Amino acid sequence: MARWDHLQCDFSLGELSPLMAGRRDSPDFNRGLATCLNAIVGQRGEWVRRPGTKHFHDTVANAPVRLVEMITAEQRPILLEFGNRSVRLTTFIDDQHSTATVETPYSQSDIWQLDWAQSGNSLFLVHADHAPQLLSVDQEGDWHLAPLGFVDGPYLNQNSSPNQKLAVDGAGVWAPPGFTPFSRRDVGRPLRIRTRDGTWHYGIMTGYRNIRRMDVVWHSEGGQNAARNGEIELTFEWQLGAYWSNNFPTSICFHEDRLILAATRSNPQSFWASQSSDYTNFGPSDPSGVVMANNAIFAALNDRQINRIQWLISSQDSLVAGTASGLWIVNGGIGKGAIAPSTVQAQRLSGASSNDVRPTSIDRSTLFVERSGRRLLALRRDTVELIYLTPDISIRSEHLLTSGISAMAYQAVPWATNWCLMQDGSLAGLTMTDGEQTLGWHRHQIAGPDARILSIATLPGVRSDNARKQDSLFMVVERTLSSGKRYSVEMLGDAYEHDTKLSDAEFVDGAVKIKESYSFSRLTGLDHLEGLTVEGLSDGALQTPKPVSGGAVNISPGKTVIMGLPFESRADLMDIDAHGFGAFSDGRPRHLYEVILRLWRSVSVEASLDGRWVEYTGDDPRRLHEPAENVANERHEPYTGGLRIKRDSGGWSRQVKMAWRSKTPMPLVVLSALLRFQDSDG
Numbered sequence: 001m002a003r004w005d006h007l008q009c010d011f012s013l014g015e016l017s018p019l020m021a022g023r024r025d026s027p028d029f030n031r032g033l034a035t036c037l038n039a040i041v042g043q044r045g046e047w048v049r050r051p052g053t054k055h056f057h058d059t060v061a062n063a064p065v066r067l068v069e070m071i072t073a074e075q076r077p078i079l080l081e082f083g084n085r086s087v088r089l090t091t092f093i094d095d096q097h098s099t100a101t102v103e104t105p106y107s108q109s110d111i112w113q114l115d116w117a118q119s120g121n122s123l124f125l126v127h128a129d130h131a132p133q134l135l136s137v138d139q140e141g142d143w144h145l146a147p148l149g150f151v152d153g154p155y156l157n158q159n160s161s162p163n164q165k166l167a168v169d170g171a172g173v174w175a176p177p178g179f180t181p182f183s184r185r186d187v188g189r190p191l192r193i194r195t196r197d198g199t200w201h202y203g204i205m206t207g208y209r210n211i212r213r214m215d216v217v218w219h220s221e222g223g224q225n226a227a228r229n230g231e232i233e234l235t236f237e238w239q240l241g242a243y244w245s246n247n248f249p250t251s252i253c254f255h256e257d258r259l260i261l262a263a264t265r266s267n268p269q270s271f272w273a274s275q276s277s278d279y280t281n282f283g284p285s286d287p288s289g290v291v292m293a294n295n296a297i298f299a300a301l302n303d304r305q306i307n308r309i310q311w312l313i314s315s316q317d318s319l320v321a322g323t324a325s326g327l328w329i330v331n332g333g334i335g336k337g338a339i340a341p342s343t344v345q346a347q348r349l350s351g352a353s354s355n356d357v358r359p360t361s362i363d364r365s366t367l368f369v370e371r372s373g374r375r376l377l378a379l380r381r382d383t384v385e386l387i388y389l390t391p392d393i394s395i396r397s398e399h400l401l402t403s404g405i406s407a408m409a410y411q412a413v414p415w416a417t418n419w420c421l422m423q424d425g426s427l428a429g430l431t432m433t434d435g436e437q438t439l440g441w442h443r444h445q446i447a448g449p450d451a452r453i454l455s456i457a458t459l460p461g462v463r464s465d466n467a468r469k470q471d472s473l474f475m476v477v478e479r480t481l482s483s484g485k486r487y488s489v490e491m492l493g494d495a496y497e498h499d500t501k502l503s504d505a506e507f508v509d510g511a512v513k514i515k516e517s518y519s520f521s522r523l524t525g526l527d528h529l530e531g532l533t534v535e536g537l538s539d540g541a542l543q544t545p546k547p548v549s550g551g552a553v554n555i556s557p558g559k560t561v562i563m564g565l566p567f568e569s570r571a572d573l574m575d576i577d578a579h580g581f582g583a584f585s586d587g588r589p590r591h592l593y594e595v596i597l598r599l600w601r602s603v604s605v606e607a608s609l610d611g612r613w614v615e616y617t618g619d620d621p622r623r624l625h626e627p628a629e630n631v632a633n634e635r636h637e638p639y640t641g642g643l644r645i646k647r648d649s650g651g652w653s654r655q656v657k658m659a660w661r662s663k664t665p666m667p668l669v670v671l672s673a674l675l676r677f678q679d680s681d682g
Contacts, residue, residue, distance in 0.1 A: 065487070
């Protein structure tokens, strides 16, 4: 017996793992796609062809760079590009931008191990092989990078062995025979020592004499006098600095108005917190030795195994540290008050392991990457049970993360998407909606020969026309041209919205877009795509494909022109299933008769019900329901409404699939799919 069935599908769960094909009993089955390529799952469950990327500028020296985002106190977005021994800063002001370049100590290989935290108009930078640096701007608008000038520390624990004594004479510190505490790497290392009157003084060891003697410059008048007068003689009350050559912190954040540094090579599980509201002061007590609540803190995670702190993040009322063995929470202990030297407490929060990818914060959740790099977890606090949970939010689409996540960036507007940069150079996006309960995954591949994305960052309010504020996703793209590797900084195009003109559509990659008050017929600035074939629009009219020669192409005259590399956006529905008479249709013969795609402001789409692709295009239902002919240099108005796709050939099948795609530089938004098919009990 055969019967008619209807099935309404949205796409709110994005691309689902092939392993989900066995979960016909799950209500999620008909809310996902088998393929969601180069399209974004919207917050209402719609499928949206992603914008293309726009060429921003070439990288310095045509070399890979790492992107870092920064927002000034004046709410000006700044894009930082760290390359070999330099950083280029681009500041966006309204619809203009300016650039500056600052020298850095970081080599090409160093930039991928940087961590950073921002305070006001300053960026604090850490790397295992370099002293922490401070990047700041002065009142004249000039940028400067210099080592972070610590005051009194940071230190390791105070010496507790009566047999390990130090003495000071003049500008030197020395140890008696049998105790050899120094090495050449101690040059620049802080030293804190107590005088006979009980006062603590600190200095910097500036010169190496031998394994028992160092030169010291004291940073207080009292310390200088004590050294000159010989008031420090063989005392065991001393502390050595925690950082020295090639032994600097690798993780950083701000928490409760303290600068938190963590994880050196010698102390991978330790962290140091500055004095409150004084980010460079790591003094553990006042000069008399009294420890107050606002003094600096030195503590360690009491783990059974030695696992380096991979990252730090301030989350609600606690500091969270991620390690390869699990998550740790640091707070004031009982009552979870502010951390202080006498109350700081570190407890294991979860066994959820993590790697060193910087986490992202979204509303009340922290998204972090599991140790393997192939799973994305969310740290969130249950507001009822008041406990922390770490669910795996990639389990439905784990196949998208197989190559491993190397970086993340969150784009709040317009799609609320957490972008995951994969090791293979592709992108996986996660749209988060409904209080982070509905999750839609989608994957993206940038167009071009051997194209790979190397770094990503998001900035708010950066838009070409500055009319509507959107977050912009910047990326470093590597392509292989006939002349060799080419590196450029590109930004994901503007979302196609309710009032976007078709002439402003941005659906080609590596694009150059020019808007003028007069018509022009030659587009330049395409050197980064030299020798490649580009497509695009001129005042909304499709342009025939053209090879780039001399960094330029000829186009039909227009005032708004965009040309770049074409890419395909595609969706495949999961194998169709419907519940009927208490059973599933899986394995039974079915005949897909027609599909109604509900479109919004769309121009062109190809659809397939039986493996044969049919293209539809036009500006009204009559044109849209007919196969397209030659659409080059034609202009169409976007269409909103239903597109009826009938199966004209083929019969019954035990597996029915439906797909659509778009290859033209035109918008396509599919709101839902209504399927009408016959289901048989046979």
